[in-house]
Amino acid sequence: MDCAIFGFQDNELRLLLVKRAIDPFKDQWMLPGGIMEEGHTLEESVNNVLFNLTGIHDVHQEQVKAYSRVDRHPVKRVLTVCFYALIKPENHPVIAKNYVSDVQWYSFSKLPGLGFDHDQLALDALHKLRGNLDQNLIFGELLPDKFTLKELQDLYESILDETLDRRNFRKKILQSGLVIPTNEKKVGVKGGPELYRIKK
Amino acid sequence: MDCAIFGFQDNELRLLLVKRAIDPFKDQWMLPGGIMEEGHTLEESVNNVLFNLTGIHDVHQEQVKAYSRVDRHPVKRVLTVCFYALIKPENHPVIAKNYVSDVQWYSFSKLPGLGFDHDQLALDALHKLRGNLDQNLIFGELLPDKFTLKELQDLYESILDETLDRRNFRKKILQSGLVIPTNEKKVGVKGGPELYRIKK
DNA sequence: ATTAAACTGTGTATAAATTACACAGTATAA
DNA sequence: TTATACTGTGTAATTTATACACAGTTTAAT
Numbered sequence: 001m002d003c004a005i006f007g008f009q010d011n012e013l014r015l016l017l018v019k020r021a022i023d024p025f026k027d028q029w030m031l032p033g034g035i036m037e038e039g040h041t042l043e044e045s046v047n048n049v050l051f052n053l054t055g056i057h058d059v060h061q062e063q064v065k066a067y068s069r070v071d072r073h074p075v076k077r078v079l080t081v082c083f084y085a086l087i088k089p090e091n092h093p094v095i096a097k098n099y100v101s102d103v104q105w106y107s108f109s110k111l112p113g114l115g116f117d118h119d120q121l122a123l124d125a126l127h128k129l130r131g132n133l134d135q136n137l138i139f140g141e142l143l144p145d146k147f148t149l150k151e152l153q154d155l156y157e158s159i160l161d162e163t164l165d166r167r168n169f170r171k172k173i174l175q176s177g178l179v180i181p182t183n184e185k186k187v188g189v190k191g192g193p194e195l196y197r198i199k200k
Numbered sequence: 201m202d203c204a205i206f207g208f209q210d211n212e213l214r215l216l217l218v219k220r221a222i223d224p225f226k227d228q229w230m231l232p233g234g235i236m237e238e239g240h241t242l243e244e245s246v247n248n249v250l251f252n253l254t255g256i257h258d259v260h261q262e263q264v265k266a267y268s269r270v271d272r273h274p275v276k277r278v279l280t281v282c283f284y285a286l287i288k289p290e291n292h293p294v295i296a297k298n299y300v301s302d303v304q305w306y307s308f309s310k311l312p313g314l315g316f317d318h319d320q321l322a323l324d325a326l327h328k329l330r331g332n333l334d335q336n337l338i339f340g341e342l343l344p345d346k347f348t349l350k351e352l353q354d355l356y357e358s359i360l361d362e363t364l365d366r367r368n369f370r371k372k373i374l375q376s377g378l379v380i381p382t383n384e385k386k387v388g389v390k391g392g393p394e395l396y397r398i399k400k
Numbered sequence: 401a402t403t404a405a406a407c408t409g410t411g412t413a414t415a416a417a418t419t420a421c422a423c424a425g426t427a428t429a430a
Numbered sequence: 431t432t433a434t435a436c437t438g439t440g441t442a443a444t445t446t447a448t449a450c451a452c453a454g455t456t457t458a459a460t
Binding site for chain 3: 165167168172185187188189190191192193
Binding site for chain 1: 435436437438
């Protein structure tokens with residue numbers, strides 16, 4: 001399994017990549033991935049893999065799809081199922097472990113070329129994420145507990161890669177009833193914007 | 201891999217089921233499925249499996265998702281990736297082969313309980329099909345080359361399990377430009393309706 | 401041949417959803 | 431204190447979706 005871990009930092013959608021320390025694709029960046037374990041589901045296994053490579057643990061994984069091209073691994077036959085997850089980078093400090101020499105958050109718009117067929121997996125994961133955007137307020141995993149509507153809009157714009165009308169966005173989000181005001185204002189930012197939180 | 205093969209007959213959405221001749225789940229109905237082959241992709245393998253069980257060959261397979269529950273097979277650990285395909289039953293006569301004792305088209309609304317977790321797979325496949333309905337005119341695989349708008353609407357209604365307004369449906373389909381009139385009329389049906397075909 | 405039944409083909413009015421757009425107010429930084 | 435950068439708000443216009451009725455054509459029955 002492989003997983004596309006998305007984060008949101010400095011107003012940009014980011015993707016967690018690992019640098020591989022062994023052949024094939026030594027020193028190339030790619031999605032964290034590894035092999036399945038007996039007695040565990042794919043979701044459990046991918047979480048274990050993620051922990052073993054980056055120290056991140058217990059995140060909700062959403063399935064993207066399975067890949068089975070015969071030559072997708074240059075040495076042996078490897079199928080993979082790709083997942084994506086959304087996390088707050090500040091809650092999940094990362095460290096390189098095992099056969100990984102480096103771990104970095106890359107701005108999704110400035111990804112390096114990835115090893116294996118991971119360029120494809122990353123793209124498919126983003127499309128899946130976009131498709132899921134309106135269904136469930138998954139962004140809860142990407143933002144702090146309390147956030148301004150501007151922060152939420154920046155997140156949407158990063159994921160969708162398009163600009164949104166501020167008034168219409170605000171209207172749509174508030175009408176959905178899925179976020180509610182906390183009656184607190186964010187300090188340190190001009191305008192003193194209201195803080196909101198996800199309604200549970 | 202397993203596959204949900206959809207057909208459209210007698211104005212009903214149907215699903216192709218096989219009756220298993222061996223344990224576990226002997227004599228139970230289920231989706232055709234089998235194991236992966238070396239040197240082939242999942243899509244190729246599932247087509248081979250399908251041929252070996254039913255005689256159907258070479259159909260386009262759309263991936264639904266992977267299933268990995270530890271206890272989904274009562275005897276040993278088996279993962280599966282489920283696909284769906286759309287075919288015209290009249291083009292693909294079926295015969296029971298290998299460990300299959302019977303093959304039948306079941307009305308989707310009157311399915312028997314299925315072996316393994318295939319009730320779940322069938323449902324997920326239907327949902328995936330619904331989601332894909334508007335994107336691409338996949339129904340091309342379910343209808344004859346030339347079809348009336350009523351036949352198309354019946355198909356949509358079967359898949360979506362809801363009734364649609366005839367005039368609005370006609371407007372939407374024709375405006376999409378994806379089907380075009382053939383200037384032929386269907387005979388043997390009252391009203392003498394125009395025949396349409398998919399624009400390629 | 402006539403008639404009844406079942407279907408086709410067509411347009412408009414209403415409602416709902418989406419889009420476009422401007423200015424006054426507030427907190428911060430200089 | 432002032433300039434800057436941001437917040438908060440409503441309405442009109444457009445587009446899209448929905449509701450709905452009747453005359454015409456072909457078949458089947460008599």
